[in-house]
Amino acid sequence: xxxxxxxxxxxxxxxxxxxxxxxxxxxxxxxxxxxxxxxxxxxxxxxxxxxxxxxxxxxxxxxxxxxxxxxxxxxxxxxxxxxxxxxxxxxxxxxxxxxxxxxxxxxxxxxxxxxxxxxxxxxxxxxxxxxxxxxxxxxxxxxxxxxxxxxxxxxxxxxxxxxxxxxxxxxxxxxxxxxxxxxxxxxxxxxxxxxxxxxxxxxxxxxxxxxxxxxxxxxxxxxxxxxxxxxxxxxxxxxxxxxxxxxxxxxxxxxxxxxxxxxxxxxxxxxxxxxxxxxxxxxxxxxxxxxxxxxxxxxxxxxxxxxxxxxxxxxxxxxxxxxxxxxxxxxxxxxxxxxxxxxxxxxxxxxxxxxxxxxxxxxxxxxxxxxxxxxxxxxxxxxxxxxxxxx
Amino acid sequence: xxxxxxxxxxxxxxxxxxxxxxxxxxxxxxxxxxxxxxxxxxxxxxxxxxxxxxxxxxxxxxxxxxxxxxxxxxxxxxxxxxxxxxxxxxxxxxxxxxxxxxxxxxxxxxxxxxxxxxxxxxxxxxxxxxxxxxxxxxxxxxxxxxxxxxxxxxxxxxxxxxxxxxxxxxxxxxxxxxxxxxxxxxxxxxxxxxxxxxxxxxxxxxxxxxxxxxxxxxxxxxxxxxxxxxxxxxxxxxxxxxxxxxxxx
Ligand SMILES: Cc1cc2nc3c(=O)[nH]c(=O)nc-3n(C[C@H](O)[C@H](O)[C@H](O)COP(=O)(O)OP(=O)(O)OC[C@H]3O[C@@H](n4cnc5c(N)ncnc54)[C@H](O)[C@@H]3O)c2cc1C
Ligand SMILES: Cc1cc2nc3c(=O)[nH]c(=O)nc-3n(C[C@H](O)[C@H](O)[C@H](O)COP(=O)(O)OP(=O)(O)OC[C@H]3O[C@@H](n4cnc5c(N)ncnc54)[C@H](O)[C@@H]3O)c2cc1C
Numbered sequence: 001x002x003x004x005x006x007x008x009x010x011x012x013x014x015x016x017x018x019x020x021x022x023x024x025x026x027x028x029x030x031x032x033x034x035x036x037x038x039x040x041x042x043x044x045x046x047x048x049x050x051x052x053x054x055x056x057x058x059x060x061x062x063x064x065x066x067x068x069x070x071x072x073x074x075x076x077x078x079x080x081x082x083x084x085x086x087x088x089x090x091x092x093x094x095x096x097x098x099x100x101x102x103x104x105x106x107x108x109x110x111x112x113x114x115x116x117x118x119x120x121x122x123x124x125x126x127x128x129x130x131x132x133x134x135x136x137x138x139x140x141x142x143x144x145x146x147x148x149x150x151x152x153x154x155x156x157x158x159x160x161x162x163x164x165x166x167x168x169x170x171x172x173x174x175x176x177x178x179x180x181x182x183x184x185x186x187x188x189x190x191x192x193x194x195x196x197x198x199x200x201x202x203x204x205x206x207x208x209x210x211x212x213x214x215x216x217x218x219x220x221x222x223x224x225x226x227x228x229x230x231x232x233x234x235x236x237x238x239x240x241x242x243x244x245x246x247x248x249x250x251x252x253x254x255x256x257x258x259x260x261x262x263x264x265x266x267x268x269x270x271x272x273x274x275x276x277x278x279x280x281x282x283x284x285x286x287x288x289x290x291x292x293x294x295x296x297x298x299x300x301x302x303x304x305x306x307x308x309x310x311x312x313x314x315x316x317x318x319x320x321x322x323x324x325x326x327x328x329x330x331x332x333x334x335x336x337x338x339x340x341x342x343x344x345x346x347x348x349x350x351x352x353x354x355x356x357x358x359x360x361x362x363x364x365x366x367x368x369x370x371x372x373x374x375x376x377x378x379x380x381x382x383x384x385x386x387x388x389x390x391x
Numbered sequence: 392x393x394x395x396x397x398x399x400x401x402x403x404x405x406x407x408x409x410x411x412x413x414x415x416x417x418x419x420x421x422x423x424x425x426x427x428x429x430x431x432x433x434x435x436x437x438x439x440x441x442x443x444x445x446x447x448x449x450x451x452x453x454x455x456x457x458x459x460x461x462x463x464x465x466x467x468x469x470x471x472x473x474x475x476x477x478x479x480x481x482x483x484x485x486x487x488x489x490x491x492x493x494x495x496x497x498x499x500x501x502x503x504x505x506x507x508x509x510x511x512x513x514x515x516x517x518x519x520x521x522x523x524x525x526x527x528x529x530x531x532x533x534x535x536x537x538x539x540x541x542x543x544x545x546x547x548x549x550x551x552x553x554x555x556x557x558x559x560x561x562x563x564x565x566x567x568x569x570x571x572x573x574x575x576x577x578x579x580x581x582x583x584x585x586x587x588x589x590x591x592x593x594x595x596x597x598x599x600x601x602x603x604x605x606x607x608x609x610x611x612x613x614x615x616x617x618x619x620x621x622x623x624x625x626x627x628x629x630x631x632x633x634x635x636x637x638x639x640x
Contacts, residue, residue, distance in 0.1 A: 012586065019579070
């Protein structure tokens, strides 16, 4: 697909936004509130999104997707979030396939991508984080040992989202102990784990009781056997596989934050115009106006960075700094907008019926996952500003 | 059978319409525009006729400024086959639109002209009736059900008293009401495909139609704010007030 010039792409995303908004209109906020209360998964919503082609936007046309860029994908996730939906339930279906696309063998691509594009296969789980090593990814302890035609996997992961609602998972594990590697980034390998077979055969899944409905779980690997052909990329070069997907993930998550911020401001301004105390709308007080105006300005600034990062990514220009800054600024903007929306709603912000508090909890995640703000600041400090390394 | 569907670009139904400071019209700068909701229903019906094999081709046509192209693309993304833009910056009145559409209909010779009963901007509800008169075709307004039976058309209309069933000869002009169907949203592949569908651009001059406005807009202003009502305790009090205070009965 030729994406066209920027004007054409802008025109197309206007169209995409309207269509996504129309789809989301079928899933009102009551739907999301109910799921949140029951820890339910929005299966119908995700199915409809997939069938309408929105979650397969990034898959090349040759594999049955639309072959669009991050710019378009961002518009989709932003709109989902803006309409009160929880994009976290489905965003990974969009981008986890990227690691197969970039690092998979031809057989793997043929085996998985067309099925993902047709909505027959869910690849929306990504297993990296471990309880004892956290952000220090290269210290992770889960081991995969080659044994004939299989790798035997032992270890533990934590906070792995949507595993119970995914057919496949991309897993990062050590194939060579860290002490035997020249560099700490070596000796890690990525695998495609077929969760349908793994469950009960060496993989135990334990849902975590969490602040938001993100379907994150603890995973325990007890001699799980994964066919050797499921190695993704070269053995020992798995860190690259994961790293290559990170910029895309950050930019997409940033666009969700922009959507959240727009949601909060839509809600807060509507409420401020309507709610009357002291005989006039609360929105007539500068005490209400100014925080909202400030949040709006910060959101628009962050949105520019998100757009810039997405366009650089699509142009295949390195965009590590922009992707990181976009994620940080957008996550901060959405959190501040959430806080302002809470304040504007007064006591009613605490009533679940108003939905603000659910979104407020949801958007808080993005200052921590998939990467915490400190690590972004450290990236900017050391890789952009060239300050001495801190760790 | 070809189906011709005229569509209009209007301010998005969710936008709060504001009057311009100079009272020359409503504010359109930076305002979200969309396809008129009644037009969406007409496009949906036409696409369903095509999917059912009754219609062979669905053509969307819009008269207005260059940006109406975007609205036409929406129609194409919903499933129309091709689009015609009659581009003009002149503000169009219903009769001018009807004349333009007659010229297109003369050229395209559709079996059916399906359009919204009104546009949510001016709420005129005139265009369909005018085209029908200009073409000399039968018409059915406010359709809530459309069924094609050979060269006959069975239409259920929403009228004040309820529903009315009428039978027309084709070609015909049908204006659609809210309950005819629920329009689809475009899928992503269809949005992308729509970019490649043909969009022909014409001008009123090409069609030999004079669109010079005949009505001069003197001023556009907000309707006066409604005053708070009064509560009455009984029917007797209501009647008394209507008779003696409001003096309407
Ligand atoms: C709801 C949810 C869903 C998730 N989904 C997934 C998933 O699908 N897959 C997956 O692999 N992971 C997932 N995660 C994990 C997420 O990526 C991690 O929580 C995140 O990377 C932070 O790691 P940690 O929790 O171990 O925090 P830690 O690494 O323990 O960090 C704790 C705090 O210390 C700070 N810190 C750490 N090191 C430094 C340093 N050197 N300098 C300054 N500050 C530092 C961090 O910024 C952070 O604020 C999810 C997490 C959550 C909460
Ligand atoms: C968990 C909880 C427990 C509660 N318990 C009790 C209780 O036990 N008893 C009880 O009586 N109440 C209770 N409340 C109610 C609480 O005191 C009110 O919610 C609070 O006073 C705010 O009023 P409001 O929600 O009507 O907000 P509003 O008055 O509608 O205010 C909304 C927003 O507008 C702002 N605002 C309003 N007017 C102006 C102005 N002139 N200038 C600038 N800003 C303005 C406010 O600061 C606020 O940010 C409780 C509320 C909660 C959430």
